[in-house]
Amino acid sequence: MTEQEVKVIPNLGSWFRLSNILQMKNEGRGFYQDLFSSQGEHVIKVQLVEPTILVSDSIAANYVFDPEYINKESILGFSGISYNSIMLKYRTPSMFCNGEEHDCKKANSMKIFDHRFKEVTLEQLNTVIQESFESFNTFKAGDNFEVTVDKMAFAFVSFLVLGKKTEHAICRDWFDRSIRLTLTKVLFKPFTYWGDKAVADEVFDEVSDTPVVQKLDHISPDLKDKEGQTLELLHNVCLNGAPLFGEYSISCFARYLDSLDDGQRLSLKEEADQFLNEDPSKFEEAFGKLELIDSFILEVLRLNPIHITGTFGRAKKDFVMESKSGRYQVYKGELITDFVFGMHRDSSVFEEPMKFKLNRDEKNAKKHLVTFGGPWDRQATPTNRKCPGQDQIFIGLKLFVIHLTRCTFDVASDLTYTGKNPARGLATDVPVVMNKVVYKK
Numbered sequence: 122m123t124e125q126e127v128k129v130i131p132n133l134g135s136w137f138r139l140s141n142i143l144q145m146k147n148e149g150r151g152f153y154q155d156l157f158s159s160q161g162e163h164v165i166k167v168q169l170v171e172p173t174i175l176v177s178d179s180i181a182a183n184y185v186f187d188p189e190y191i192n193k194e195s196i197l198g199f200s201g202i203s204y205n206s207i208m209l210k211y212r213t214p215s216m217f218c219n220g221e222e223h224d225c226k227k228a229n230s231m232k233i234f235d236h237r238f239k240e241v242t243l244e245q246l247n248t249v250i251q252e253s254f255e256s257f258n259t260f261k262a263g264d265n266f267e268v269t270v271d272k273m274a275f276a277f278v279s280f281l282v283l284g285k286k287t288e289h290a291i292c293r294d295w296f297d298r299s300i301r302l303t304l305t306k307v308l309f310k311p312f313t314y315w316g317d318k319a320v321a322d323e324v325f326d327e328v329s330d331t332p333v334v335q336k337l338d339h340i341s342p343d344l345k346d347k348e349g350q351t352l353e354l355l356h357n358v359c360l361n362g363a364p365l366f367g368e369y370s371i372s373c374f375a376r377y378l379d380s381l382d383d384g385q386r387l388s389l390k391e392e393a394d395q396f397l398n399e400d401p402s403k404f405e406e407a408f409g410k411l412e413l414i415d416s417f418i419l420e421v422l423r424l425n426p427i428h429i430t431g432t433f434g435r436a437k438k439d440f441v442m443e444s445k446s447g448r449y450q451v452y453k454g455e456l457i458t459d460f461v462f463g464m465h466r467d468s469s470v471f472e473e474p475m476k477f478k479l480n481r482d483e484k485n486a487k488k489h490l491v492t493f494g495g496p497w498d499r500q501a502t503p504t505n506r507k508c509p510g511q512d513q514i515f516i517g518l519k520l521f522v523i524h525l526t527r528c529t530f531d532v533a534s535d536l537t538y539t540g541k542n543p544a545r546g547l548a549t550d551v552p553v554v555m556n557k558v559v560y561k562k
């Protein structure tokens with residue numbers, strides 16, 4: 122092959138869609154990992170609900186993150202899974218918009234985030250996490266540990282973005298109704314939407330009654346559509362932020378217990394203790410020095426990306442895609458996604474990629490982690506697709522790990538992780554069940 126040769130993207134897996142879908146159901150992320158390994162290609166096509174191009178290296182993935190090549194649609198996960206627009210009063214959040222509409226909505230959100238993230242202090246955020254950990258002490262055998270962490274996540278993200286902890290049960294219900302199988306939606310339309318509008322209204326009222334939304338006119342005097350912006354914030358908290366923060370926290374918990382030895386756990390605890398023993402007025406400075414905790418979290422994010430694949434988009438035009446395994450022809454309208462799980466295990470980027478290592482080069486990791494819709498070290502801007510919440514969620518995860526080091530656990534479930542359960546993005550194959558958690562302040 123010459124360097125200039127343009128290849129046809131190889132169609133891997135079965136020609137029968139159902140067979141691939143069933144394999145994905147049984148093998149989870151391993152199904153795609155095996156397809157990539159089988160031929161050494163970094164760009165492949167798989168017949169799923171519709172033919173889907175998957176890319177597994179950072180050169181090819183850049184096209185997926187670039188609005189010049191990709192148009193977004195309301196696709197969550199795979200085509201076949203849809204976002205339920207009733208939950209946002211039929212508005213489309215920036216994440217699924219294109220062009221000027223996207224840039225304008227994202228710019229408005231980023232202005233509000235900038236204001237809020239400057240206002241909120243580390244001490245306040247630490248208090249939110251600490252209070253959640255204190256509630257772990259009331260935990261009884263049989264209580265659902267993952268729900269307890271989920272509550273913490275919603276408390277943290279709603280306080281972070283909106284200035285108030287919103288009510289967990291209704292916000293979680295809102296999220297659960299926001300993602301639907303397209304087929305179920307079509308076949309059982311009246312039933313699948315039952316009650317959605319009432320829940321959407323209730324959560325909208327809850328979000329409206331928060332300090333940040335109450336102050337929107339002051340934060341952003343030129344804002345023309347206050348209701349639209351409130352819905353955008355609702356979406357950021359209840360869909361983009363809180364559920365994912367909760368899932369990553371559980372992954373941190375699982376990795377803390379099953380990937381570290383006693384010595385490593387002790388070192389993390391010493392770092393955490395140093396931080397918590399600081400005077401809160403010095404928190405900001407001390408927080409930047411938690412090197413081991415930073416490495417720990419980056420490794421969790423690397424090995425346990427929550428989504429089966431990553432950002433989805435449709436080719437805006439015909440183009441030739443460069444990649445580590447050659448150049449491929451992509452046609453307008455084709456669906457493309459980045460296979461984050463594989464990218465984070467690329468042995469040409471990460472030495473011994475399957476190993477959980479606390480001493481990886483942080484700069485290299487940040488260049489190649491793409492969990493937040495683009496490389497970690499790329500800044501979010503109104504015109505790109507990068508998540509503007511990444512750094513704040515990193516703060517949340519650091520606080521979570523800091524307090525985690527002060528806990529002892531009696532775990533009743535198996536913490537093994539193979540990635541084979543596609544329904545779970547977390548670092549265990551089965552839900553975490555706990556007999557007891559003891560948190561010492």
Ligand code: HEM
Pocket residue numbers: 214215216217223227230234278282357358361362363365366369431432433492493494505506507508509510511513514
């Ligand atoms: C662990 C938590 C989070 C993860 C893993 C995450 C990940 C992502 C990813 C992958 C995207 C790109 C989606 C796509 O284009 O398909 C995205 C977009 C976005 N995220 Fe996050 N996010 C998290 C938390 C947050 C939080 C807390 C906020 C709000 C402060 C936020 C705000 C946004 C916004 C506004 C977008 C849309 C960007 C755009 O329109 O270009 N995210 N996030």
